[in-house]
Amino acid sequence: xxxxxxxxxxxxVPIVFFVYYLLVYLxxxxxxxxxxxxxxxxxxxxxxxxxxxxILTSIIINFLLGFLxxxxxxxKIFLFLGIAFNLVILGYYKYYDFIAENINLFLEHKxxxxxxxxxxxxxxxxxxxxxxxxxxxxxxxKEYNFFDYCLFVTFFPQxxxxxxxxxKEMMPQFESKENLKISYxxxxxxxxxxxxxxxxxVILADNLGVIADFGYSNTQNISLIDAWLASLSFTxxxxxxxxGYSDMAVGLGRLFNIHIVWNFDAPFKTENIQELWKKWHxxxxxxxxDYVYIPLGGSKVSxxxxxxxxxxxxxxxxxxxxxxxxxxxxxxxxxxxxxIHKIWQELGFVLxxxxxxxxxxxxxxxxxxxxxxANSVRDAVEILKGMFGFNSILLPxxxxxxxxxxxxxxxxxGSYILNNIHADYGLYLLFGLLVAFLGKSSKxxxxxxxPNFIYLIFIVFLxxxxxxxxxxxxxxxxxxx
Amino acid sequence: MIDEKIYRNFVIRLLLLVILxxxxxxxxxxxFDPYGIYSDQFLNQNKPMINTHTRIHKTQKIYLNQYDxxxxxxxxxxxxxxxxxxxxxxxxYCATYYxxxxxxxNVLEVYLMLKLALKYSKPKKIFYGIDLFQFNASKIDxxxxxxxxxxxxxxxxxxxxxxxxxLKDAYKTIDLSKKEQNFYNDNGSWDIEQNYFFKxxxxxxxxxxLLTEKAFYENFYYNxxxxxxxxxxxxxxxxxxxxxxxxxxxxxxxxxNPYHVRIIEVEEMRLGYKNLEDWKKRLxxxxxxxxxxxxxxxxxxxxxxxxxxxxxxxxxxxxxDPSHVKKIVGKYILEKILENKQRGDFGIKxxxxxxxxYLEDQRIKQKRWREKHTKExxxxxxxxxxxx
Numbered sequence: 001x002x003x004x005x006x007x008x009x010x011x012x013v014p015i016v017f018f019v020y021y022l023l024v025y026l027x028x029x030x031x032x033x034x035x036x037x038x039x040x041x042x043x044x045x046x047x048x049x050x051x052x053x054x055i056l057t058s059i060i061i062n063f064l065l066g067f068l069x070x071x072x073x074x075x076k077i078f079l080f081l082g083i084a085f086n087l088v089i090l091g092y093y094k095y096y097d098f099i100a101e102n103i104n105l106f107l108e109h110k111x112x113x114x115x116x117x118x119x120x121x122x123x124x125x126x127x128x129x130x131x132x133x134x135x136x137x138x139x140x141x142k143e144y145n146f147f148d149y150c151l152f153v154t155f156f157p158q159x160x161x162x163x164x165x166x167x168k169e170m171m172p173q174f175e176s177k178e179n180l181k182i183s184y185x186x187x188x189x190x191x192x193x194x195x196x197x198x199x200x201x202v203i204l205a206d207n208l209g210v211i212a213d214f215g216y217s218n219t220q221n222i223s224l225i226d227a228w229l230a231s232l233s234f235t236x237x238x239x240x241x242x243x244g245y246s247d248m249a250v251g252l253g254r255l256f257n258i259h260i261v262w263n264f265d266a267p268f269k270t271e272n273i274q275e276l277w278k279k280w281h282x283x284x285x286x287x288x289x290d291y292v293y294i295p296l297g298g299s300k301v302s303x304x305x306x307x308x309x310x311x312x313x314x315x316x317x318x319x320x321x322x323x324x325x326x327x328x329x330x331x332x333x334x335x336x337x338x339x340i341h342k343i344w345q346e347l348g349f350v351l352x353x354x355x356x357x358x359x360x361x362x363x364x365x366x367x368x369x370x371x372x373x374a375n376s377v378r379d380a381v382e383i384l385k386g387m388f389g390f391n392s393i394l395l396p397x398x399x400x401x402x403x404x405x406x407x408x409x410x411x412x413x414g415s416y417i418l419n420n421i422h423a424d425y426g427l428y429l430l431f432g433l434l435v436a437f438l439g440k441s442s443k444x445x446x447x448x449x450x451p452n453f454i455y456l457i458f459i460v461f462l463x464x465x466x467x468x469x470x471x472x473x474x475x476x477x478x479x480x481x
Numbered sequence: 482m483i484d485e486k487i488y489r490n491f492v493i494r495l496l497l498l499v500i501l502x503x504x505x506x507x508x509x510x511x512x513f514d515p516y517g518i519y520s521d522q523f524l525n526q527n528k529p530m531i532n533t534h535t536r537i538h539k540t541q542k543i544y545l546n547q548y549d550x551x552x553x554x555x556x557x558x559x560x561x562x563x564x565x566x567x568x569x570x571x572x573x574y575c576a577t578y579y580x581x582x583x584x585x586x587n588v589l590e591v592y593l594m595l596k597l598a599l600k601y602s603k604p605k606k607i608f609y610g611i612d613l614f615q616f617n618a619s620k621i622d623x624x625x626x627x628x629x630x631x632x633x634x635x636x637x638x639x640x641x642x643x644x645x646x647x648l649k650d651a652y653k654t655i656d657l658s659k660k661e662q663n664f665y666n667d668n669g670s671w672d673i674e675q676n677y678f679f680k681x682x683x684x685x686x687x688x689x690x691l692l693t694e695k696a697f698y699e700n701f702y703y704n705x706x707x708x709x710x711x712x713x714x715x716x717x718x719x720x721x722x723x724x725x726x727x728x729x730x731x732x733x734x735x736x737x738n739p740y741h742v743r744i745i746e747v748e749e750m751r752l753g754y755k756n757l758e759d760w761k762k763r764l765x766x767x768x769x770x771x772x773x774x775x776x777x778x779x780x781x782x783x784x785x786x787x788x789x790x791x792x793x794x795x796x797x798x799x800x801x802d803p804s805h806v807k808k809i810v811g812k813y814i815l816e817k818i819l820e821n822k823q824r825g826d827f828g829i830k831x832x833x834x835x836x837x838x839y840l841e842d843q844r845i846k847q848k849r850w851r852e853k854h855t856k857e858x859x860x861x862x863x864x865x866x867x868x869x
Contacts, residue, residue, distance in 0.1 A: 006640050115711075184488035191495060451491035460498050468506060468645040472626055 001046040003194075003248045004201050006470060012043065016156075017255055024180045033174060034147050036256070040154040044120065051119040054089075055154070061085060062129040063149045069136040082133040090126045093119055098323030121160035123320060125153055127287055132167050134291060141167055148174050157252035161245050163263040163283035170258070179257040189449055190254030193247050195462035196442050200244030202466040204435070206474050207428040208237040214421055216373055219382035223394035227386025229429065234373045235366045236432040239268070242281070247442045266441035268365075271357035273337045276365060284320070288313050307342070311335035321372070326380060330371040337364055358437075507642040513651035516541075517663075518638060529661040530650045536590075537630045537637060539581050539669055543594070544601050544634035550575030551598045552669075553591055554610035557738040558582030560801060561811030562608070563670035570812060574819055575606060580669035585701070588615050588717040589623075593631035595724055599731065601634075607731060608818070609721070610738040611776075613748065613760055614701040616718070618709035673801070673808075687792045691864045693802040694747050698865045702751035715767070722771035734818050735768060736777035737761070739810060739827075741803035742786050742850060746861050754847075758840050765836045775832045778839070779814055782846035784825040790857070 001008045016039040023032035045052040065082040069075050091099075093116050100111040132152075135141050144152075144167070152170045153159070173179055215222065215230020222230070246263035253260035267280035277285050296309040311332065318331020351357045367384070374380035385391055440448070449455060511519050515530040518541040531538045543551070550571075552562040559582035564571045571578065579602065581594050591609065598604060614620075630637050641647050666672045707714050725733045748757050761778065768776050780786060785799045785806065799810050816822040829839060851858060 006636070006643075184485050184492050188488050188492050188495065191492070451488050456491065456495055456498065459495060460502065463499055464502050465645075467503065468643055468648065471640060471644050471646060 001043050003245065003252075004198060004466075004470060004474075006467075009198075009467065009470075012039075013252070013255070015039075020256060021182055024182075029177075029180060030147070032180070033151055036156075037147055037150045037154060040151070040156040040159060043156040044154065044159060047120050048117070054119055054122075055125065058086070058089065058125065058129065059150055059153050062133065062153075063146055066132055066136045066141065066149075069133060070139075070141060075137050079133055079137045083130055086126045086130050086133075090122060092116075093122055095319075095323045124162045124164055125159065127284075127320075128153060128164050131164070131287060131291060135167060144171055155253075155258070157249040157258075158260055161242070161249075162281075163246060163249065163261050164287050165261060165283065169261055173258050181257070183257055186254040186257050188451055189446055190251040191463075192449055192455065192459050193251030193254065193442060193446055195251075195459050195466065196445065197244040197247030197249075197251060198466040199462040200240040200247065202469050204428060204432050205237045205239075205241035205244060206472065207425055208233045208240065208432055209474065210421055211425050211429065212237050212373065216375065216379065216383070219374070219379040219386075221391045222382055222386035223392045224386055224389050225394055227383050227391070229426075231366055231370050231373075231383060231387060232433075233429055235362075235369045236429065236436060238369065238372070239264075239436060240432065243442070250442075250446075262443050264441065265443050266439075268362050268436045269358060270361060271354060272341050272361055273334065273364060274341055276361060277334070277338070284317065288317050288320075292316055303346075307339045310338050310342070314338065325377050326371045326374055329377065329380075330368055333368040333371065337368070503643050506648055509651055510642050510644065510647045513654055515647060515650035515654040516641070518641065527658045528654055528663050529657045530654050531663045531665055532661075534650070535665070536583055536627050537641070538665075539579075539583060540594070540597060540630040540634055541638065542579060542669060543581055543598050546579065546602060548575075548577045548579040548602050548604050550578040550606045550608065551602055551604040552578070552580045552582055552608045552610070553586075553594050553598070554582045554608075554738065555586050555612050555615060556582060556584040557612060557740065557805055558608075558610040559584070559665075559669070560671045560673075560805040561610070561738070561808060561814065563666065563673070563808040563811060564668075566668070570815070574815075578668060580666075582610070582669070585620075586615060587617070587621050588714050588721065589621050589628075589712075590631065591615065592717050592721045592724070593628065595721055597631050597634065599724065599728055604731060606734070607725075608734045608736070608815075610736055611764065612738050612740075613757065614697070614705075616707060616714045616760065617701065617705045618707055618712045618714045619704040620701075621709070621712050621714070621717075623712065670808075685792065686797060687790055690741070690743060690790055690803050691861065693804050694743060694861055695865055697744055697747045697804070698751065702747060705752055715763070719767060719771060722767060726772055733772075733774075734777075735774075736814060736818060736828075737764075737780045739779040739783075739786050739806050739814070741788065741800055742782055742847075743790075743803050743857070743861060745781075745847070746858055747865065750862070750865065758843075761831075761840065762836055765831050765833055769833045775830045777814075777818055777828055778831050779810075779817075779828045781843045782850055783827045785810055785813070785827050787850055 001012060003009075016036070019039075020032050020035055023029075023035055041052065041055075044055060062082060062085075065078050065085070068078045069082070072078065097113045097115065100113055104110040132141065148171060151174055152165075152167055155170070158165060212230055212234035215226055216234065218226075243264035250260045250262065261283060263282050265279040265282065267276045270276040270279055293309055293313040296312060297305060298309060299306050301309065312335070314335030315328060315331040317334070318327040318329070321327045321330070351360075367387070370383045370387075371377070371380045374383060382391075514520060515528055516534045516538050517528045517531050518537060552558050559580055562580050562582070564578070581598060583590060583594070586594070595607065595609070598607065662672075664672050725731075745754070745757070748754070764776070768774065788797055788799050790797070799806050801807060813824050813827060816824070817828040829835075831839060
């Protein structure tokens with residue numbers, strides 16, 4: 001079920017909400033938590049019932065392994081088994097075909113391809129449970145009830161596309177008696193955040209996606225301006241799509257008095273790539289830092305090894321996003337960017353102009369995002385060639401009378417992407433840039449929130465505008481990861 | 482505690498305001514009903530926006546009403562199976578009927594429409610007019626939200642109440658209802674007096690033919706393939722046959738729609754004539770394998786589909802344009818199917834035993850037609866390849 005669908009907003013959430021608080025009101029506290037688990041599993045299996053046994057098996061085995069790690073001497077073996085189990089499942093569903101395709105390049109008798117449909121949210125719930133096993137190994141977990149553990153993994157606001165939460169962030173909240181009281185403050189803040197997220201997704205991301213999709217499906221000899229329109233649109237689309245989803249997740253959590261961690265904090269206002277990654281998909285960055293970068297030695301090693309650790313962490317981050325060379329290159333580019341930033345810092349170089357640093361940082365991210373979105377490395381290269389003027393510079397037809405096109409080798413006359421779709425979409429790009437660079441982060445907006453008339457009108461505007469545009473339902477981009 | 486009271490009042494006001502605004506939008510969309518899916522009781526009986534929203538309009542008609550006969554297929558069915566309410570010929574077989582043809586419908590949409598009709602309209606007879614361009618997998622988008630119209634008709638009714646697009650079209654309906662007409666009859670067939678072909682009036686039938694052929698060349702037959710992005714059109718077609726097989730109490734009639742042989746020249750250019758023959762062979766085979774029943778071919782070379790194009794003439798006897806035959810031809814089709822009445826060489830019952838002989842005969846007829854129309858063929862090719 002999508003957050004941006006009528007059935008979710010007008011049926012699922014109200015029913016889950018009212019039954020939950022009814023059970024709490026009747027003092028059925030434990031049942032109320034079980035209700036949330038049932039509702040979350042329903043939410044998950046509404047997409048594809050076939051994957052319900054997979055997530056249930058994953059939960060049961062990880063819970064048992066967590067128990068064994070916490071209570072028995074052979075911790076290391078159980079941890080190894082647990083990580084191997086999770087990675088094998090993830091590898092089978094997500095990476096088998098990619099690996100087989102690449103091995104097949106060198107084999108006479110080809111390995112068969114499985115063409116499996118990726119189970120929804122598998123990368124998220126697998127990483128979340130790996131983190132749980134590692135924390136159990138470190139002795140940072142305590143005895144948890146099975147249903148609370150189920151809720152920790154399946155809680156519907158964060159099940160499919162994160163945030164990737166720590167057990168210590170969630171379990172105490174599920175167990176807290178205080179959190180069982182209905183809080184109108186949390187409900188109104190939650191509604192506000194949900195509306196912001198919905199607006200980001202429905203109005204901004206989906207409309208920007210039209211430009212991006214058009215550009216990325218017509219990459220052949222794409223012109224300079226079109227390539228920039230496509231790449232900028234996608235960068236903003238993925239930002240509003242994913243941060244919108246995360247805002248909705250945080251907002252939904254608040255309805256049940258659960259404070260889910262923030263996943264975004266105005267990343268495009270940062271001045272370097274290190275800062276950007278601290279504010280973009282925060283929980284994945286945190287996971288990679290805690291469970292990949294630090295175990296590799298982190299920064300407490302030689303500079304060269306440290307650079308390698310950074311690079312490896314980002315390549316793994318790229319692979320986590322998807323099975324394909326484009327993701328690996330995207331991760332590698334970010335790793336290299338971070339290494340260059342480190343060296344730059346170590347050499348003591350400082351750029352004082354804040355606007356310039358923000359601009360450079362965003363442009364770097366935008367260029368790497370071309371690989372993130374492109375259907376193939378070849379398409380990505382085509383877009384980049386276009387962005388750097390290697391194809392042609394396309395100018396509007398009306399300039400025909402003023403220019404002799406033949407006198408400029410790289411100047412052509414023709415229509416832009418926007419002429420081919422609808423010029424209004426250009427306004428979304430402009431609006432998106434303004435929101436991303438000048439707007440407050442959702443975190444700040446939630447902190448500033450007051451139950452007054454202005455906020456009332458603002459929320460109603462965001463919510464109603466989004467709801468009446470829900471007919472063109474589109475999946476969240478991060479559902480593919 | 483005071484805080485909580487303020488927040489409680491805020492939440493109540495917020496919910497009330499949201500509900501109020503959505504109710505107002507819902508009321509406007511229901512009342513003006515631009516796609517004709519809610520109520521026939523109100524004002525604005527003329528709804529020109531239906532012309533561009535036939536999929537939602539027709540799926541809702543099928544969802545809400547029962548008919549003795551349902552016609553499914555493409556706009557060729559919409560145009561040809563257009564009978565008056567009291568048409569005596571059709572009355573013999575169908576007390577009530579609905580033309581559920583959809584412009585440029587692909588096999589997946591036909592499958593979904595058939596499923597919907599069998600579930601809700603409970604017809605006794607179903608007629609399916611098949612077209613080659615329905616089998617172009619590159620024109621099928623499994624993620625198209627329009628598929629919800631077929632799969633979730635009740636959901637569609639509810640969600641469209643609260644839609645900005647419907648609200649905009651409600652406004653357009655008020656604005657356009659005095660200037661434009663809905664060109665569909667209540668029974669889903671074309672109301673040709675209002676039909677958009679009349680916009681072409683005066684440009685000459687030869688120009689209408691060339692423009693339509695260009696649309697086939699550039700759109701319907703462009704990038705033609707049976708398999709694309711995990712879509713196998715034959716799989717969807719066989720699904721249609723399986724549905725038919727399951728329903729023992731419903732009579733099904735399958736036939737290939739007639740179209741002017743000039744379009745075969747476009748098919749030749751895009752696919753090759755051999756592929757057209759192979760398509761027909763496979764149709765015969767799949768229908769025979771799954772249903773053991775014959776079907777009819779009204780396309781190819783016969784006295785109707787080879788009607789001569791006379792320049793400077795504004796209309797033809799059998800065709801609106803090369804893709805759409807007039808309703809008199811629709812009647813001939815039903816006469817052949819239901820009463821086995823043969824008009825000249827129009828229409829043949831095909832099965833695995835006579836398909837090869839039929840295709841050979843078609844080749845001879847094609848050769849004859851081409852010999853007589855070399856200049857016309859040249860003109861078509863030049864227009865398709867050179868005209869911007």
